[in-house]
Amino acid sequence: MKRLALLGLVAAVFALAACGGDDGDGDGAAGGDVRGDTVALIEERGALKCGVTDTLPGFGFREPDGSFSGFDIEFCKAIAAAVLGDDAEVEFVAASSSARFELLSAGEVDLLSRVTTITAERDASRAVDFAQTTFYDGQGFVVHADSDIYDAADMGGATICVAAGTTTEQNLDDFFNEQGLSYTPLSGEGSEPQDQFVARRCDVFTSDKSGLAARIASLPNSDDYRFLPLTISKEPLAPGVRDYDSDWKDVVSWVVWGLINAEELGVTSANVDAWAADPPNTAVARLLGVPFEGGETADLGFAVDPQFIQRALRAVGNYGEIYARTVEPLGITRAGTLNALYTEGGILYAPPYR
Amino acid sequence: MAELPQPAEARPPGRVVLPPHRERARRPFADRARDWARHNLFPSRGGTLLTLISFALLVLLLCGVIWYVFFGADWSVVSSNRWLLFAGSFPRDEEWRLWVGVAVVFFMIGVAYGLWSRFNRRDLLFVAIASAFLIFLMAHGGAAAWSSIWFLVALALMFGGYVVAVRIPRDNSRLRVRANRIGIALIALALPIVLLILMVGGGAVSTDFDGFVLNVILAPVGIVGGLVVAIPLAIGRASSLRIISWTCTAYIELVRGAPLLGWLFVALFILDDVIGGSLVVRTMVVLAVFTGAYMAEYIRGGLQALHHGQDEAARAVGLSRRQTLQLIIMPQALRVSIPPLVGQAISIWKDTSLVSVILPMRELKGNADSAIAQTEFIADRIEAYVFVAVIFWIVAFTMSRISQRVERAQGVGER
Incomplete structure (x- = not known):
């Protein structure tokens, strides 16, 4: 008898949890693909x-x-x-x-x-x-604040930090080929491009703009960096x-x-x-x-x-x-x-x- | 243990000679310390070198940790995100429910400890350090005095439960038997009681469980539910009826064969049509089903470890098949399986962090991911993750300590 009562209590709690969820779920019973209004x-x-x-x-x-x-x-x-x-x-x-x-x-x-x-x-x-x-959104560029790069044309011959094996890297290559400019890529995994850029091993750091901004904002002196008004891919x-x-x-x-x-x-x-x-x-x-x-x-x-x-x-x-x-x-x-x-x-x- | 030199002439006349280990204990502390160091730290040239290197590394590590914790790290990402990390979208006005739940759990831990364990200085030290850490965390950044008070009340209840429970004599009296039963019932009902406290009468709904609260709700269901699923599975797998043993084997192999992440996808998209209900409940079902498959194998291991004489003797004294299983076989098999079962419990505790990867629910680690997306804390990702790791560790270590107590009380490893 006691065991039954315990079982009942447990069942009640789970039923409560289920009902509580249905309040939020609304169409929980509908299931499957939803179409319509x-x-x-x-x-x-x-x-x-x-x-x-x-x-x-x-x-x-x-x-x-x-x-x-x-x-x-x-x-x-x-x-x-x-x-x-x-x-x-x-x-x-x-x-x-x-x-x-x-x-x-x-x-x-x-x-x-x-x-x-x-x-x-x-x-x-x-x-x-x-x-x-x-x-x-789109791929953007960031430079050191004291850099003399202000536009795409200024990037000729620059060293550019970029994440290895990404569409970002391919976009970069396409863009420079199109512009007829030369550059030296410095690619790395994870946060390497960012670290190399901060250590001034490259002049420019490129990535998707929203992510780029977040990375730069995470640096202690984010005022030391400047975004170029340039976007080279479509997102x-x-x-x-x-x-x-x-x-x-x-x-x-x-x-x-x-x-x-x-x-x-x-x-x-x-x-x-x-x-x-x-x-x-x-x-x-x-x-x-x-x-x-x-x-x-x-x-x-x-x-x-x-x-x-x-x-x-x-x-x-x-x-x-x-x-x-x-x-x-x-x-x-x-x-x-x-x-x-x-x-x-x-x-x-x-x-x-x- | 090398024998220490015991020059005969050093022994004063008429003195009682004790066994060697007591005799060693009589010598001055400085001498003993010197000998201990010589034997354990500087036994040879190579050993000395190793000791020095290890010591240097240890000091370096300790200095690094202390420097990081007190100077290098900026813990404001944690202190300002306490609510997000622990409760997230739990309704703010209902915070008291969380604390009552914490108090109930702490009280149960105290009662269980008093009933089945003996006072241990190391446990006290662990509780003291963990509590100091949590109170420091809650007091840091101000505006949370109430949290500290609630926490202290919960701690006081834990000690109260311990003090009362430890007074019950450890014999076979009726009081003891009844106390044991109440203790077991309390533990089995801990989660339903806490859920009732959180939800009943206009409290939280299941979608409000978030952050650490979600971890501590999911893990016990996985563990207890897993055990409930596992015991019949283990017995069934050993059954002589082919259809039963095949079914159980198929279940175990099927469930164990796919990763938990995959089963979480099942909870999200397939169970919706099969059992419906809220996502939290579906996740609970998946966790129990998944853990059950592993635990069934550990319990089967326990069953097979028993000598068949146990079964035969029980049958010989006239116990029925069911009584044999219930009174003789299962208690012993479960006792043998405690270490791997606890391992699985700790594993599923940590696996609750996987729900954030797939499901539209966020637990502690998922909310830490979110905290470091706040503009002012983007640079503090290490601090956030270290904190999450420490919290996971505190709970896992507590589980491990409790299991050691249970093992000792049950005499695991003594035969």
């Missing part, structure tokens, strides 16, 4: 499940209190605010790079926002669709959604484009309330989903209500604000890079919101 799924669950990285400085990591933080995280919050009206209703799921696409197709996450490069292979053969790119990082759900992909893409348009139009988290009450022009009114001078609110037919971009802006601010909060502190300046607005020399060119 993700927006409705999120609304029903009351939370957005966002697959993120938790180990990349500036892009996705965890704060001392356990909360998530970074560039990719801000887009999760923006989209949660857009769909649910509350940027706190995000369930962050730390998705390893090896399991990320499976997590998406199995319905464990609704959205991948974790520095995923768009490639043809992924788009074609994985169950993932890519929404609008949020960050154009467009974009949010991923499940295949066959255009409504959801539209929402995600247009939150990204909306935040870029907002920057172009000068809408910020500081003035969004004032401008929503009294929009200065029709473009801002359309973007915020409010009527202009007694007119009607335009409903463009998204799966969410017309004010979704307004809510995203209120939660995280426009693209420039997100960038300044998360990526800028790593030392990756924005001006003159691909991630500047097209009006400022970059390639951020959002289609008109109308």
Whole structure:
């Protein structure tokens, strides 16, 4: 009898654990590949499940209190605010790079926002669709602050530290062949290139920009180094959604484009309330989903209500604000890079919101 | 042990002569120390050289460690990330639940120690050093006085449990038998009780288990669940019914044949359709299934180590097959298997760090990876990982000490 009671207690605890999980899982019973209406799924669950990285400085990591933080995280919050009206209703799921696409197709996450490069292979053969790119990464260069290298042309004859056996190394070779310049590669494993660069055995250190910035930021005197305004490979990082759900992909893409348009139009988290009450022009009114001078609110037919971009802006601010909060502190300046607005020399060119 | 010179004329007349080892103990300490050093440290020219080299290396290592710990390292990555490393996404308002859980576990350890072990100065030293380390960690950086107080309360409960339990006489009285039963029940129910404390009445949900909390929830399930799976498997594998022994063998070989990482993938993508439930529960199932396969083999080893006379004698005095197994065979087989079983337990404790590699869950090591992605701590990766290693070591070493106590109490290795 006593044993039975013990067994019962143990069983009850595990049942409790299982139920507790179902609160968070929502579609736990659905299993298998999930297809269909993700927006409705999120609304029903009351939370957005966002697959993120938790180990990349500036892009996705965890704060001392356990909360998530970074560039990719801000887009999760923006989209949660857009769909649910509350940027706190995000369930962050730390998705390893090896399991990320499976997590998406199995319905464990609704959205991948974790520095995923768009490639043809992924788009074609994985169950993932890519929404609008949020960050154009690429291979960059860093030099010592007192160096007289300022541009690609100055690198002729330079010694360049690079990680051995990577695409970075091949890109470097292609780039210099194209430019008709000579250089001396100094390749090494792991942190060797960085150490050799710090010891001034080479003039230039090259790697992907986001990782490069993190490595330089980790050095004790990070002010002694300077990034070149040069990017030689294409690494467009974009949010991923499940295949066959255009409504959801539209929402995600247009939150990204909306935040870029907002920057172009000068809408910020500081003035969004004032401008929503009294929009200065029709473009801002359309973007915020409010009527202009007694007119009607335009409903463009998204799966969410017309004010979704307004809510995203209120939660995280426009693209420039997100960038300044998360990526800028790593030392990756924005001006003159691909991630500047097209009006400022970059390639951020959002289609008109109308 | 070389014989020491015992000149006869040095012996005062009329003095009682003791056996050699007592006689040696009578000599002045300085003499004994000199002889000990000569025999153990400087026995020959080569030995002296080796001693000097080892001593120099030891001093160098010690100096290096001390320099690193107190001057070279910047521990702020650990002190400011205490919550992330230990609890992560556990709801902050429910912190008291964690501490009550810690207090319960400490109390149980104290009771178990008092019931089945004897006071040992080295254990006390280990507890003192580990506690000092943890209190130092919690006091470092301020704003966590409550944590230290909670921890001290838990320690006090541990000593209280010990003091009460150690007073129970070690005989065959009814009180003793009952105390033993309560002790075993407490240990078996430790995890369910702690889970109840953490979850019941608006506490945490299973997705909140994060950081070190996740490690200490997963590992015991793997160990206890593994044992529960392993015992019938071991008996079944030795069964004379082919179908049973083949099934058990197939299970063991199949599960042992694939890496734990692979089984974790199964927990993530396949068990979802089979048993459903939250990911933590699925992971628990996989850990128990995986550990069970290994433990079954260790227990089978224990079964085979028993002389068949044990079985025959038990049957001869009229015990049934079940009684023989329950009263004669299993207790002895399990006792023989304690060392490898504990090895497996320590192994699965460390393997809990693998969940961060595959699953969308983060335990202590995974959260350390995240802490060093914070911009201000990018340079402090070594400190973070050293800290994680120390925490894993403290728990593993505690398990190893407990197993040594159990072995001694059970008389393993004495026959």
